[in-house]
Amino acid sequence: xxxxxxxxxxxxxxxxxxxxxxxxxxxxxxxxxxxxxxxxxxxxxxxxxxxxxxxxxxxxxxxxxxxxxxxxxxxxxxxxxxxxxxxxxxxxxxxxxxxxxxxxxxxxxxxxxxxxxxxxxxxxxxx
Ligand code: FES
Ligand code: FES
Numbered sequence: 619x620x621x622x623x624x625x626x627x628x629x630x631x632x633x634x635x636x637x638x639x640x641x642x643x644x645x646x647x648x649x650x651x652x653x654x655x656x657x658x659x660x661x662x663x664x665x666x667x668x669x670x671x672x673x674x675x676x677x678x679x680x681x682x683x684x685x686x687x688x689x690x691x692x693x694x695x696x697x698x699x700x701x702x703x704x705x706x707x708x709x710x711x712x713x714x715x716x717x718x719x720x721x722x723x724x725x726x727x728x729x730x731x732x733x734x735x736x737x738x739x740x741x742x743x744x745x
Contacts, residue, residue: 621683624714625682625683625717628685628689628690628715629682629686632685634675635675635677637662638662640662643742645664646735646736646742647734647735647738648663648731648734648737648738649661649731652680652684652724655681657681657684657727658679659677659679659728659730660676661674661728661732665700669699669701670697671695671696671698671699672696674693674696676691680724680727684724687724688728688731690711691706695732703732704733706732707729708729709725712725
């Protein structure tokens, strides 16, 4: 199976790898795992008072497609509102990276990571 050029590019030059200080009140975290393969993705977002995602970072222990998917979503969500980011679909990721069917769950992991981070935001801002 051949990886697409975009997957290889994101895999070799992943954007926004790392994390933020979790004590920073503007930081939220989504941590998810893929039951299919055991890979883990941690995604952090910095969300300002206006509800705009100012920055994003990730750490992924997984395959090339999972790393490429997380790298791509950190680029996509920057500058987006929470509302816009919550509409991001794994199918957009899979399409952009031309993922083959067996690698679709890797893009689902990235969508789940965004959702989990936004859940964390809701929790922190409830009440
Ligand atoms: Fe998880 Fe690909 S099976 S690394
Ligand atoms: Fe499991 Fe990619 S995340 S093979």
